[in-house]
Amino acid sequence: MTVSRAATVYDVADRAGVSIATVSRVLRSPEAVRPVTRERVLDAVAALGYVPSGSARGLAERRTGVLGLYFPGFDAADDAPALDVLSAGGRAAPPFTVVADGTDADAHTSMLFLDEVLRGAELEAWKQGFVLMVGVGRDDPDRSTVRDMAGRVDGLMVLARSVPDDVLANLARRIPVVVLSGPPRGDHYDHVTVSNAEAMGELTRHVLSQVGDGDVVFLAGPADSPDGEQRREGVTAAVAAAGRAPVDVIRGDFTRASGRRAAEELLRTGVPSALIAANDQMALGALDVFRAGGVRVPQDVLVTGFDGIEATALSVPPLTTIRQPMIELGRAAVQVLARRLEQRDAPPLTARLPLRILLRESSRRAD
Incomplete structure (x- = not known):
């Protein structure tokens, strides 16, 4: 199979007869470019099958376009049975089973608290133009998961007290941090919480x-x-x-x-x-x-x-x-983090959402 060379921004600029800076403006802020020029660039993008390089754009902007959400993992389905789809050696599993009393001790169909928070964060990250990276720190005593995440994201959302104070303070010197739940404790982080x-x-x-x-x-x-x-x-x-x-x-x-x-x-x-x-x-x-x-x-x-x-x-x-307001907690955390990325020097914000x-x-x- 022959793999063709991927089109570059230079190819798009050459085909559309514009500079690479104009191509970048069309892809980032199309409303700022004249309609005729914008259409010419977009036609070239479609014809060449051009896909912007997120890594290259991130290097230029010193941004990854990724937000991190770190959970401690205590709300996981702790008693869920182990799943091993490979050990059957290709043998087909039964298509269904019948439970005589109608109960299912292994069912985990209800949405848990952290599931809903994650759902809200995913929705708002998508709306804000970010990708969401999720880390679960279960059985992670040295917090290697969150340390690794911090090197891959523009900002980090963590559940209160899920990361030791000294580790969180160290991470916050590198990237913005938003703390979910729990009261502010005289720190300088943004908080999203409830009463x-x-x-x-x-x-x-x-x-x-x-x-x-x-x-x-x-x-x-x-x-x-x-x-x-x-x-x-x-x-x-x-x-x-x-x-x-x-x-x-x-x-x-x-x-x-x-x-x-x-x-x-x-x-x-x-x-x-x-x-x-x-x-x-x-x-x-x-x-x-x-x-x-x-x-x-x-x-x-x-x-x-x-x-x-x-x-x-x-x-x-x-x-x-x-x-x-579980979904709203996740959405609010992303909104607050996105604000912090644009306003690094703004005073710490505490957003308190209502309960019912x-x-x-x-x-x-x-x-």
């Missing part, structure tokens, strides 16, 4: 109004999660303001499996009147165990979550939750 404590406090007041003197347990996330700790603070502040004893706290890791483990522990030690979870995945895991153990929700225990993922509307019963408390059957005691 975790305030919304969780309001949800807690609702739960207390339903359980009377009943006991409440908080299913917390990891202690190093800023969002999780803000939600814990919202719960404890609301409980203290109500003049009640401090709530018991069980630690999870934001996965559905950790929610199941917490609920199994409560089945052994005593099911509370209400279980407030720091995210939806843990709350859904608790619902799994309570249902299997014959514990009725909400008659025996109220359960609430946080994030507003799709599965909460489909659970049995539908789960009370606080809906984060969705009261559903899982937190409503029958009258």
Whole structure:
């Protein structure tokens, strides 16, 4: 097979009878070029099959046209089965299977928090003319993934506390950084966040109004999660303001499996009147165990979550939750990062997006 030489910008300029600078202007800012000249250049581009070189353009502009989004990986489908499509040696897999009871323990059809944030970032990056590079730092103790990403992107978006402070500060000396979620901590980064404590406090007041003197347990996330700790603070502040004893706290890791483990522990030690979870995945895991153990929700225990993922509307019963603007968080992070690339000396910006408390059957005691 013969491979023809790829057309260059010089070929386009020669065919259109213009300078290479004019070709560049047509491709970058077509509205700045006279229509007749623009059409002549675009005709030459089409005839030659010319594709602009992103690497060459990046060298000239000292830009890559790529934004980075780094996640810690705790919201991954941690209990998904291993997939190996090569070991079958070419043998065809069965086209389908039948599950007698209609359940599927390996299903991961609901959109998780980070899935939605990623979806929003992808959409906005495309609109802004950037490519999005995604890195997941699971099992990455030395943060080699994010260090490698930083050398390949124009700017970086990271989930709060997913990168050690010293590593993040070092990266920020090279490229702009936007921190997603968690409160600003006297740093000089741009932030995109939500009011975790305030919304969780309001949800807690609702739960207390339903359980009377009943006991409440908080299913917390990891202690190093800023969002999780803000939600814990919202719960404890609301409980203290109500003049009640401090709530018991069980630690999870934001996965559905950790929610199941917490609920199994409560089945052994005593099911509370209400279980407030720091995210939806843990709350859904608790619902799994309570249902299997014959514990009725909400008659025996109220359960609430946080994030507003799709599965909460489909659970049995539908789960009370606080809906984060997940897609908007991703979009806002890209917008803020794009602004920073154009305005390097602008003061740090904190964009705070609104939350919605969705009261559903899982937190409503029958009258």
